[in-house]
Amino acid sequence: MNILEEIQNCPVEWKELGEVCEVKAGKNINKTFIQNNLGNFPVINSGKEPLGYINIFNTQNDPIGITSRGAGVGYVSWNEGKYFRGNLNYSATAKDEEVLLPRFLYFYLKNSSKEIENLCTFDGIPALNKSSLEGLLIPIPPRKIQEKIVQTLDKMTDYVTELTSELTSELTSRKKQYSYYRDKLLSFEDEFYQVEWKTLEEVAKDFGRGKSKHRPRNDARLYGGDIPFIQTGDIREAGKWIENYSQTYSAFGLQQSKQWEKGTLCITIAANIAETGLLGFDACFPDSIIGFVANPKFAITEYVYYYLNSIKDYLANKSYGSAQDNLNLSTFSSLKIPVPSLEIQSRIVQVLDNFDKVCNDLNIGLPKEIELRQKQYEYWRKMMFNFNKKGDSIL
Template identity: 35%
Template sequence: MSETRTVKLGDVCEQVEKVNPSNEFTNSFIYIDLSAVDNQKKIITGSKEISVNEAPSRARQLLKSGDVLVSTVRPNLNAVAIVPTELDNAIGSTGFSVLRADTQKIRNDYLFAWVNNPQFVQEMVKLATGASYPAVSDRIVKESLIPLPSLAEQQRIADKFRLERLIEQKRARQRELLSELEKSVFIEIFGNPFTNPKELPLIRLEEFGTLNRGVSKHRPRNAPELLGGKYPLIQTGDIANSDGLIRNYSSTYSEFGLSQSKIWPVGTLCITIAANIAKTGILTFEACFPDSIVGFSASPERVKYIQILFKFLQQEIEAFATQSAQKNINLKFLQGLMVPKPTEEMLIKFNRIMNKIFIK
């Protein structure tokens, strides 16, 4: 069997036309900006019709159905999607790298499967520049390498990826239902945290357990020697993509990486304070994490209580974060967050029920 060759993405993609919407459309057009892509579902959910007179300067890419969109901003979030038939001839932001498959060489569904591959994502993260607003260029995306098997093998890989996505969508729906069940049980035992009908005393979160920011004196993308060892490195995306229990990781620290970081124990509640705001996950293994994550340590009962409480508070905390110059919150904000303090008996009862219904 011949070895699969690798090629540059740009060598198997067609050129995408840059246009001025006012020259292409009479009154209005459909615009797809970076926020229109749901990075969890990998689909376009927020396209909008806008007047040609209101066209932003980034509205310049004339899209075709089947195009693969790759957000060049915050590549760790992997905001990618395929343009559906109903959005043919929409205008895309120049913040996307638009990959239009040369069908004589590559299938667009195989191309889509590849940009979802952790290998591609990790390469883009490594090549991103900008501390507060990491991004790659369209050139970097198109100069990256992709394995290019036969078209028949590409179809097999794409079909497998499609099946895996379908399974994951089913699991995601199960997680949504489980989350609603958790919140229902929470309200039954503790009451609605916004109205506090059981009149539980309010205390600062720092009084309920120990809060400390993650440690990473150097950023991995600026110091590759930090990576590649045996110590799991959890990042904000790993937490956002978990089901509440962190079972997987995409990066590791070397001995040098560990020396400038810290290992957190099993059972630590990880809370994101940058990019993905106020998302949580409980460590199921010892791991390191950077200062974009805060670790909350307490008894298992208190950790689970705070985790479900954050499901209620997440949107409000995120809304607060977007009011600042950068989308983040800080340790001081979390330390001073006022939370209802239940009795230990209530916590034990809640944890006992959670242990019965939570998928391990």
């Protein structure tokens, strides 16, 4: 009899979490306290990552945490050893580990994300009430079955983690290789090509900051409209070509703005510094983005895109600002770039397009592989908890 058959045929008791576990919150903590007490013990609070590391702990060998408030509400974590549990994190501690294995409970709670989400409230700040969580039904199969489930899922977890690490490492290596050859090609160190150094403004047909007299959200609400309006986030999340937009503008909004042509190079100068992308459609954008269209007598817009990408770190280091980093228009208008002949620019674009395609294929293929393995893991985890409250199989 395999593990799935054993699961379907074993006796199971269903009890509320509060019956078999003690649920409690941690202690209040803030960033100032963390900064003044740096150490090696992680601070587990809201969110998926530790809030920081401090020199004291308030929890030991109590690994199951559930975020009680904020954007990550309901997230279930496993935290071994000593750590500091914040007040936005519940612990779920088995009252009798002979009855309920903590690791089994952890896997079951991870498998019950939808059920936990249904217990949360989302009016204002998302929150998970302690009494609601304590009412969550938990299956209690025989201990031997719990052990087999834990062993199986631990092995699968290790496999998925290792595979994800390998694929992520491969993707990172390919991106580094691409960046190296791109930067080498655009450095003109060997002076093999004859180049002139010109400012962006000198080689531009159209160059300037975007305009948005009306907030796109308000403009669309009042006047409707379907004119694409991109934000800095749309550029950051795109590759070479910006194919998606988050908001729209109306014809009325356009009267006090500007619509840039397809192929315009967009450069962010606030929030996400020196991110670049080429418009895949005519669009408007705010003054936190610079638009550049090359004068075809001097330059190819795609060539300028690749060159700015090669000096992105340099540009980011020139940013300034207190609340958030900024670059101004004059930084770019006076920025000098190497300008070889149009023929050489075209050849460089062709080479880098090929590099970009290979890298993009990997960027699609490898994460897709990771996603498929994760879904496969989640499917089998679901099968591990295929207990039926009425005694009949749900397969």
